Amino acid sequence: MNLLRLILFALLLVLGGAVGAAAEDRVYLQHSVDSRAPEVYVGDVNDFTGETLKMTTLSGRQIEIPAAKVAQVDSDWPEKMRQAQALAAQKKFAEAEIAFQAAYRAEPRPWVKRMLIAEMARCRRNLGRNDAAGDAFLALVASDPYTPYLDAMPLAWKTGEPDVNLHRAAIAWLEKTDSPHAQLMGASFLLSAAERSQAIAALQKLRTAAPAELALLAEMQLWRTEPPTTQTADRIAERRPQVERLPRTVQSGPRLLLGDALARDGQPESAALEYLRIPILDNVDRPLAAEALLRAGKQLELLGRPVQAKRLYREIITDYPAANAIAREASARMEQAGGASP
Structure with a gap:
């Protein structure tokens, strides 16, 4: 009997050691210049x-x-979190959001809860619910004012009047004068609304008074207000280093503006290349990636490359079905573009 107890005790030690090892967190630091x-x-x-x-x-x-x-x-991520991540990877964003909510409720660690809030915000944005995404992001900022998850913040980078719910939310965000994140979000969506002048005033203030990354994003939002004639090749070249100062995860929106400026400047090949960087760099904002593919396709048509353009349109239709309006335009252009089938 004593021998049996010893064997059971030894097994418990082994199993306990395995569980402890699984529960360990591993923190990887950035490569230093002199380390392999x-x-x-x-x-x-x-x-x-x-x-x-x-x-x-x-x-x-x-x-x-x-x-x-x-x-x-x-870390030893819980099963509910892994399931939610798998759903998001499959682009099942509605199901993923529900699964992330369940993981959030079960998660005791505050730093992991913040990760889960960011995931919920990304799901909502990909579902076109930018008002709900913005509210989730502000909950994240309330927990960590210096959040590293800026890519979870919904911002507008193209012209288009917000829907009723988003318009109402954007006005409320703009009024939060104690929150540069909220004001930046609100102003970005209101640049295409009746409150455009208030949005411009807020962005002008943010570009000088907000923390560095938010100030840069405010500056880039103001690019949307400039007359096309001022966006020359030299100006575009000056702006690319500014974009590259941002974290890679939030460069896609500004790159869309660079692509637009290059297209207006009569540089379709450079514009197409700039647009194509976006779906490569950005796995988070799928509506923006789909928009970039559509604009790249149009530039390829101008270059007389209909087959290449059709490949991009087919990619939108196949891989971005949730981007309804963009997918419909891609389908229409597929039929209109000349050349052989891709």
């Missing part, structure tokens, strides 16, 4: 904000790492 592999810390992440990651290492040491140095965090 990223530095890794293993232990328990206590909190992770846009400023700092705090963790307890396996040795029990408490450390703080600047968020800018963190490349990736791996």
Whole structure:
């Protein structure tokens, strides 16, 4: 009997060790110039904000790492979260949003809860519910004013009057003078509404008073208000480095504006290339990626490359069916474009 107890105790130790190992968090730092592999810390992440990651290492040491140095965090993600991520990867955004909500309710760690809020905001944006996406993003900012998940923030990058719900939400956001994130969102959507002058005034203030990344995004929103005649080749060249100062995850909208400026400047090939960067760089904002593919196709038509244009239109129809209006236009252009079938 004693021997049996010893065997059971040994098995429990082994299983307990395996469970403990699975529960460890791994924090990968950005590659340094003189290192071949990223530095890794293993232990328990206590909190992770846009400023700092705090963790307890396996040795029990408490450390703080600047968020800018963190490349990736791996954890023993719960099954509900993995299921939600799988649904999002399959582009089943309605089901994914519900699954992320369930994962959020079951998750005790505040830093993981923030990740889940960002995922819910992305799902809502891909479903065309920018008003709900914006509210989720502001809940994220309330928890972490320096959130690293700027890509979850819905912004308008093309002309188009917001629907009733989004219009109402955008006005409310613009009135939040204590929240640069809310004002930036509201102003971006109201540039195409009756409140355009108030939106411009807010953006002009944000580009000088907001935190650096928000100030840059406000500046780029103001590009939408400039007369086309002022967007010369030299001006476009000056703006590309500005776009590249942004985190890669939020460059797509400004790149759409660069592509538009190149198209107006009579540079269809450069415009098409700029548009095509967007679906490559951005796996989050699928309506924006679909719009970029459509605009790239139009530039290819101007270049006399209908077969290549049709390939892009077919990609929209096949891979972006939720982008209804864009998919319909792509279908119409498929029929109108000359050349052989792609």
